[in-house]
Every structure is written in structure tokens, then in C-alpha cells.
Amino acid sequence: MARILAVDDDPDVLVVLRLLFDASEHELLCVGDGRAGLRLLHQTRPHLFLLDLGLAAAPGMDGWDVLERVRDIADLPVLLFSEHGGVADKVRGLRGGADDVLTKPFAAIELLARVEALLRRAGAGAGEGTVVYDDGEVRVDPRTRLVAVGGRELELTGTEFRLLNVLVRNAGAALTLSDLLASVWDDPTGIAPDRVKFAVLRLRRKLGWSGNGSPLSAVRGVGYRYRPRGVNRARPVTSS
Incomplete structure (x- = not known):
């Protein structure tokens, strides 16, 4: 079972994520702002980070700021949610260190498939021989x-x-x-x-x-x- 941290300020999305990951038996932690997400990142050391790029900016910190900070302090897979689905967001996200970008609204089955692929890849990286x-x-x-x-x-x-x-x-x-x-x-x-x-x-x-x-x-x-x-x-x- 993996620990997944989701940062999204849309309560409806968080409800969907809770239902989805409860059914998948993964542990999900949810917060609605970037600063709280970074604090939980330090405290809980999750295996995967889900981040909404459309996050409403806390003082001086929007979704892009959170991504930059995560990449400075943590080595874990990052999956971004983008509301626009444009090439510019995807390119900027991948260039900024994200492992994957998923456009909202997304199908539950697609999100789970991408999450499992990221977790599988991260697990494989830890045991590549001696x-x-x-x-x-x-x-x-x-x-x-x-x-x-x-x-x-x-x-x-x-x-x-x-x-x-x-x-x-x-x-x-x-x-x-x-x-x-x-x-x-x-x-x-x-x-x-x-x-x-x-x-x-x-x-x-x-x-x-x-x-x-x-x-x-x-x-x-x-x-x-x-x-x-x-x-x-x-x-x-x-x-x-």
C-alpha cells in the first residue's frame, strides 16, 4: 500500500480522490493549499505527490511554486492535474520536473493506471541490483x-x-x-x-x-x- 499526498483546492475533486483511493487500498492524504501540502510532505514522506496546477495561490505560492519547491526538497514521483489541457502547461510541467500531467476532467481508470505506473517505476528504481x-x-x-x-x-x-x-x-x-x-x-x-x-x-x-x-x-x-x-x-x- 502506498501513501499518496494530493494537493487540490477543489473540494469535489478531493471527494472523488478519496473514494477512488479508498477502493484501491492506497492511503490518501488531502489538503487544499500548497503550504499545507509542503508541511505534510515533510511530515509523512509520501510515495507519490498529486498536485493541481490551478491551485489558488496562498500568499506567494501557486501550483507552479509548489512544484518547484517539491523538486527542491523531495525525490518522489509527481503527477500534475491541469485544467487547460494545453501543450504549454504540459511542456512547462515536464520541464519543471513533473513525471506526468493529466488533464481535468479525467477518467478514474486513467488516473489509477497512471498512478500505478508511477509507483511501479519508483519501486523498480530502488532495487536495480548492486x-x-x-x-x-x-x-x-x-x-x-x-x-x-x-x-x-x-x-x-x-x-x-x-x-x-x-x-x-x-x-x-x-x-x-x-x-x-x-x-x-x-x-x-x-x-x-x-x-x-x-x-x-x-x-x-x-x-x-x-x-x-x-x-x-x-x-x-x-x-x-x-x-x-x-x-x-x-x-x-x-x-x-
Whole structure:
């Protein structure tokens, strides 16, 4: 059973969510404003965060502000609710670190399917084996989820960690958007490939690879490829 935190200022939506998740046996916590949601996030450590982008702004904090703050302080899947359904909201949400965006009004069966996919993916990310990847520049330890680039340890979100882990363990290979969606987002249908682009952009910035000569490059018409620059190319080592 997962603990899910929902932040939405529409009482009708919260009623629907309570009924839906009671039936699914997940524990649901609901609040109607962003500041209360962030407090509960600290106190309860949920497995999934549901956030309405149309959240009425508390003093200085609307839905976008809450998303930014969540991504600063927590590593958990985030599913956004958007009332407009426009491309701009979806793009901004994915670029801001959300894992998925669902347009209101939504079908209960679709919400549950997306929630289960996000929870399944997050659970898979925690148990990816104990083999450490180390090519001399990049070190990725799935057991501890520690990542170091050039000896500098970095903190990645769950999505960023899974993305980097898949890319480095397929070093030299051009991975298609469908490959990455299936491996990182548990989305074999290939829906919303833009989420790969934005996740790669965030990962590059965090790893300091945003300039020319990045080992993580786009392959035109295919997807993305990681090419090790370290002296010990693609040398997996056993975790102690």
C-alpha cells in the first residue's frame, strides 16, 4: 500500500480522490493549499505527490511554486492535474520536473493506471541490483543511489537517476525515445516523448554537461547516446 499526498483546492475533486483511493487500498492524504501540502510532505514522506496546477495561490505560492519547491526538497514521483489541457502547461510541467500531467476532467481508470505506473517505476528504481558502474568519470551505484561525476557527488531525482543509469549501462548505444520511455518511465506505448527531452536537459544541467562536448548527446532521428570520456571505458565494478 502506498501513501499518496494530493494537493487540490477543489473540494469535489478531493471527494472523488478519496473514494477512488479508498477502493484501491492506497492511503490518501488531502489538503487544499500548497503550504499545507509542503508541511505534510515533510511530515509523512509520501510515495507519490498529486498536485493541481490551478491551485489558488496562498500568499506567494501557486501550483507552479509548489512544484518547484517539491523538486527542491523531495525525490518522489509527481503527477500534475491541469485544467487547460494545453501543450504549454504540459511542456512547462515536464520541464519543471513533473513525471506526468493529466488533464481535468479525467477518467478514474486513467488516473489509477497512471498512478500505478508511477509507483511501479519508483519501486523498480530502488532495487536495480548492486553492480556499480564506473568509467573513470561517472560512477553510479544503484544500491546506494549515489552518483559522482569527476569525483563530485550529486543528488538526482528518481527519474534523473533511472535515466542516467539506463544510459551509462548502455554506453555507446543509441537508445530510442521508445527505449527510454519503456525503461525509465515504464511507458512502452511511447506516449509523450517530450518528457525524455526535458529530463535529458535537466540531467545535463545538473551534471554540468550542458556545453559542447557533452558525453550525453542526441542522435538525430533516434534518441540519445552516452559515450564515456573516462580512461576506464564502461567498466562495471562489483559493489562492496
